[in-house]
Amino acid sequence: MRNELNQALLRLLIRSWLSVLVMLPILGGSIAAAADRPNIVIILADDLGYGSLNSYGADVSLIHTPNIDRLAMQGRRFTDANTPSSVCSPTRYGLLTGRYDWRTNQKHGVINTTDPLHIETSRSTIASVLKSAGYRNAAIGKWHLGYGTGKADFTKPLTPGPLDIGFDYHFAVPQNHGDASGVYVRNRQVVGLRSGENVAAGRSPYGRDYMGIDAPQRVDENVMDELTTDAIGWLEEPKRDEPFFLYFAPVAIHFPYTPSEETSGTSGTGLYGDWIHELDRSVDRILDTLDRMKVADDTLVIFTSDNGGVLMTVGERPEAEAFRAGLRPNGQWRGRKHSIYEGGFRVPFLVRWPGHVAPGTVCDETINLVDMYATIAALIAQPVSPNKEIAEDSFNVLPAFLGVPHEEPLRPSMIVHSPNGNYAIRSGPWKYIEGQASPTLKRPSQRDELHAQLYNLQDDPGEQNNVVDEHPGIRKRLASLLEQHRKSGRSSTSVLHRENSP
Template sequence: MKIKQLGILLGMFGCVAAFAAEPFSLESSAETSRPNIIFILADDLGYGCLNSYGADEKHVRTPNIDRLAAEGKRFTDANTPSSVCSPTRYALLTGRYDWRTDLKSGVLNTLDPLHIDPSRPTIASIMKRAGYRTAAIGKWHLGYGSGSKLDFTKELSPGPLDLGFDYHFAVPQNHGDSSGVYVRNTKVVGLRSDQKIEIEDSSYGRKYYGIDAPQRVDEEVMDVLTDDAVTWLEEQDSKSPFFLYFAPVAVHFPFTPSDKTKGSSSAGYYGDWIHELDLSVGRILDTIDRMGVAEDTLVVFTSDNGGVLMTEGDRPEAQAYQAGLLCNGDWRGRKHSIYEGGFRVPFMVRWPGRVDAGAASDATFSLVDMFATLAEVVDQPIPAGDVAEDSLNVLPYWLEEESAVPIRDSMALHSPNGNFALRMGPWKYIEGKPNPNAKRVIRKEELHSQLYNLESDPGETRNLFHENPEVASRMAKRLDALRESGRSR
């Protein structure tokens, strides 16, 4: 049986007793010339799940997240480098496309080793170099350790603390993953022994590993993660700026809203789960308001890929669709797909005094660009060598310094099949080939050469591949050059 562990986690195991050497002060960190930074990466949140991106309030209500749009800038052409979880997270933190690693298709498994080489600079290590205190709280999904198969009863190192994070508290892989436990820094929270215990399988068919530690309760996970993030924030003082990478598990399957949100939407558990995410974001924003540091804090909100669109059946995703909620808006496709619904995500930036409130932009960029952009924010040069090879500084887009010349001349997209697409101006070219070593090939109907003009056909309904062979050929060559060069910059 699962153990009700919220009180246990925050009490017996001491949530954040040693986060900071000094107690929190209400004084502003304005004397540091660099802003505090909170980067919120939602899980599987599609473009059409927020009111600020077109969701009807009769289905869902997202006032806290939409506050970021009202008080900051909203982007309509922000893209993830992958239409699935861990490859996007790798690219975000390293500024490098994940398909340049040994993960050419699919995602990391729960027992896989640390996917980021500890010698590779990350956003977190850049922040530490700039004097920031750093934390990674929420979903991790980038592995731990260096062996071929992770042993959760041992020290989980190397891990986030070797990548520039001072503190780490996480769900190891996905919401509802087979580990069933939380990780704090380098250990399973509350680990009692290395013996396997009997744990009842989940109601959605997942078998747990039986780690001898308090088991997560799915309906409590968002509260536990948010409590931890709030406590870490409150432990910070004004002597150093902070960087929080907060990765909620919502709105990833399974959909397990708490009692606070269950039944609160007209879109079933899927809509309730979106409400759970919105409450979490609201608590983060309320915390920095209460601390008196909101004016000195840059907040970024986005998602790791598009939503899981289902139109038939009785799963919560299909029930939400049947109720009228289009999780990816009008974009074609979904998570796992090569179409825009898998990559186009909400993206908001709030930075008081620097980013215009209520602004919107259709500038094109990728989450892989966050490394170079945040390095610019904290005035840190990108280290020489093979570092952040695919990351471009898009800060001018945030600060209303947009020029007639796009910062990106092209942008690669990649599906879990290993199928590549390339964006160039209004054009989108889809190569249509799976990785030959892919363990599982899905959505086989997408595996053919395609070319779309997103300016005239944003829904990707008219394949122009045979009508524009010169455009397709030019883009195929650009994609080959991008892969062969090993870098975008």
């Protein structure tokens, strides 16, 4: 017992010293002034699957993503980056807070258009920790994390909201592309709100019901351009002394697929591919702005997606048309958005930071989007304390960004879940799927996935051979570890040293 304790303490010390060694070349051996810290841009695409970029294997004759792939050439491409959920708002909560969303009252599904602010104003976020270090922060694009304290009333100030959890500026589509609100929100109110009266509600060309808010309605084909233009305008505000953090969340490539005139008809896969081109065009404009401002060398850029892509193989929808043309939006992985399989969680993940991240490199380290909190906190020398209710599930993966050698995995295990409340846990090569839906769901979706499963992703990356009955010991260990993490309220460091044992 004493030997196990000594080993655990040694591993924790090694991990702590590794964080210090990583920070020394960045901070010059001391705590840098806020103005000397890198700018940070996180671009979180919507529903962009692992195989939807040329740098991740997409055929250039089908789609062409040179601008996003520029980040791969100038930085590092990750092959095992994951989202905490296979649907959007739980991932967005996890990214900003470093905490699994299922630890909240949201056990399944997503945030609705009129739901209250999902992040408690007392909870630390990437934005609030950066603000405390002197950063100015903006959240621009798709929000999908709610406003207010009860049912959101879009005819009144939308408070609390992003400005109450660390952001200084906010311009957003409240929920999804084509959502029921039909409007933009800037800071605390609907853009162009004319009155507190609702006008006649209607339906969009895509069958969506509108709420009838008395304000200018979004034009779907213009949304990507307007969000990107707003982000550029914020970046180009008169230069200040403080560094900046831009959380930019494009609505592409979420349905409805509404490419602009500039990208319509430019792919070999119809509307679906054209919409990917629209995303690539937006990223190009953001990167060109950083170049024009001469701040690219001082800016950490992270590009990723909130979950896997929508996959349809039959029918007349744009996704099926793209599939028939040869596009595999999730690459080799089984499943899609909403599923418990890898296609729902594996996403593109590209990191560029000139002079710190080696260009044209590839990393196979297992990471999760919830790790962005601890990683960014380490970057600015404000490491996460395991004794506080802060970023309970976030691990510092900065060594993977910077290519710092390490013997043990930076993230010993990882929990993911699908929107019906089905959990899976990964540890080493093993993935155990619990196979149970949330008990509050009367009619859960993805019912064919609701059975116990075990896969060795090293030998069987396509999750085709369920070996749950062949390895009862591994099943028991992973099921126990899953329950430990759930009961502890965090990805506890006290059990990390046992996770990779046979």
